[in-house]
Amino acid sequence: MTKNYLTTAQGAPVADNQNSLTAGQNGPVLIQDVHLLEKLAHFNRERVPERVVHAKGAGAHGVFKVTNDVSAYTKADFLSEIGKETPVFTRFSTVAGELGSADTLRDPRGFAVKFYTETGNYDIVGNNTPIFFIRDAIKFPDFIHTQKRDPRTHLKNPNAVWDFWSLSPESLHQITILMSDRGIPATYRHMHGYGSHTFLWVNNNDEQFWVKYHFRTNQGVKNLLADVATKIAGENPDYHTEDLYHAIENGDTPSWTLHVQLIPFEEGLEMKELLFDVTKTISQKKYPLIEVGTMTLNRNPENYFAEVEQVTFSPGNFVPGIEASPDKLLQGRLFAYGDAHRYRVGANSSQLPINAPKVAVRNNQKDGAMRMDNGTSSVNYEPNSFNSVKEQAAAKISRYAIEGSIGNYTYDDNYYSQAGDLYRLLPIDEQQRLVENIVASLSQVTYPEIQQRQLLHFYQADEAYGQAVADGLGLTVKNK
Incomplete structure (x- = not known):
């Protein structure tokens, strides 16, 4: 047997990777062909779920x-x-x-x-x-x-x-x-x-x-x-x-x-x-x-x-x-x-x-799917009386005081100043392209009330900003 031979996931040599194990020349295929089952089952699982965001x-x-x-x-x-x-x-x-x-x-x-x-x-x-x-x-x-x-x-x-x-x-x-x-x-x-x-x-x-x-x-x-x-x-x-x-x-x-x-x-x-x-x-x-x-x-x-x-x-x-x-x-x-x-x-x-x-990683996490290193100690808890891993007081995070009543809070409502500052910092040609890109996207919206609501935000950031988007859409900024 050569050294460079095909194996199953368990390391056993594969005798035939071209033909399934069948009952006679014309089959059917036998369920005892564990190599075939392993190949197909693994192939079905070769894609983990893609990231919900940042997939590409x-x-x-x-x-x-x-x-x-x-x-x-x-x-x-x-x-x-x-x-x-x-x-x-x-x-x-x-x-x-x-x-x-x-x-x-x-x-x-x-x-x-x-x-x-x-x-x-x-x-x-x-x-x-x-x-x-x-x-x-x-x-x-x-x-x-x-x-x-x-x-x-x-x-x-x-x-x-x-x-x-x-x-x-x-x-x-x-x-x-x-x-x-x-x-x-x-x-x-x-x-x-x-x-x-x-x-x-x-x-x-x-x-x-x-x-x-x-x-x-x-x-x-x-x-x-x-x-x-x-x-x-x-x-x-x-x-x-x-x-x-x-x-x-x-x-x-x-x-x-x-x-x-x-x-x-x-x-x-x-x-x-x-x-x-x-x-x-x-x-x-x-x-x-x-x-x-x-x-x-x-x-x-x-x-x-x-x-x-x-x-x-x-x-x-x-x-x-x-x-x-x-x-x-x-x-x-x-x-x-x-x-x-x-x-x-x-x-x-x-x-x-x-x-x-x-x-080195030293913790008490054990078992679970695809565990590759479970350690050799029988002590999988802390605190313990044995010479096992212990907490490290020097790693404690810093302290600072917090106070306040429990509740649902928001930050301030200054939504517009930095957006307006950014618009005014852009050269004229970049301002024009910014507006063109917004118009190309916002024009696809089929609900006028959504367009108007968004136009008002642009206008409050900078009047010229809002007016330029409105002109591009052929609309008038309402409630300004």
């Missing part, structure tokens, strides 16, 4: 290198000294499209980075925009329902999209970005990335700083005009995936410089409705970007399914020195992402090579 994407391995000393602000080990390098895996994606959708759709792009640090895995799970459409996780399922297919027609539904947006005025800032030139990046390599939420850094002296992450592309920002993007979508729906793969394969390794905005703890609490509202940005004039390090993607995956499809990210994957903020959308994501992975990939998805940390 591409990824690559790389390295993060610290270029500036930020140890005064965080005790995170992978940021502890200049020159320190940490392996990373980064996944880019569209948000609303299915697995087979086109890369060049007008949609935010996911920008997720897994740092394989010496104190566990740390994930930054953001987008290519610094903000989002909603600011409370309770609205997320409803929002995504409007972006997906109509449950009756199975078609995309512009009425649902704009109905939700017009009834959620906090979405206006993100709509303005989405419908601008930035709504369709030229490639994954030519877009910025953001952590979007506010997080908390803690240093070795237990001093706390609010932090926001900005990955700035070193390739320069480039975008696609709508007509070009539509043309590419028809000719090569995998355009961005192909571009990233070939760039890395040809040695044109893309890189991003990570910067942060740091806000003193008490100062941040004084503007908490701005700081923790993910539909708003924090002034870079008041809190300028501070360089942290460079991320370079230098190696393509060996297998797309094993690495890009099965990789799992969660904003709840923290390491000592980095903690959550009270941002209500972030708080919901801390649960939702891990729960999505347990459903989609399995309870033990953290043991897959692409997700497994580079440091």
